[in-house]
Amino acid sequence: MLMRSLKPPELINGTRCIVVSCNPNVAEVEIAAGAYKGQRHFIPRIPLEPSDTQLPFNFQRRQLPLRPCFGMTINKAQGQTLKYVGLDLRQPVFTHGMLYVALSRTGDRESIHYLAPN
Structure with a gap:
């Protein structure tokens, strides 16, 4: 399941996808249901920064905005x-x-x- 809206209206939060291939920086997915079923897209890793931090330094991590959905x-x-x-x-x-x-x-x-x- 996609956890961020990346390319509305096709790739929005909650879109169910099938991972076709997964590389270190990008995942190729196929939309599993809905009006855009069967379309393939590349999902890049996106930078995430914590919004509420008490740390004296800034950090960010990069991750794929996907979550397994059973x-x-x-x-x-x-x-x-x-x-x-x-x-x-x-x-x-x-x-x-x-x-x-x-x-x-x-x-x-x-x-x-x-x-x-x-």
Whole structure:
């Protein structure tokens, strides 16, 4: 999952991608879903500086703005269409609206699986 908006509207925060190749300074990814599915892009390492630091010196690190995504929160899933949805309902959802968002990510109720207490 892309963690920064790099090239709107194609590469925005939350875009699910498949890493095709990964080099020390750049990763080649293919967009996995949505209107831009199948497009390939190069994601460079970007410099990151801490915003709240108590250190007497400045530092920055460079990293790829990608994170492995095997599961996502309801907030990250909003606006996406998924083939299958799995919900862990052992902890209650925050609001009814969040439950609606989670349940409406797929068009088929047979594609929704949930884990509930008892």
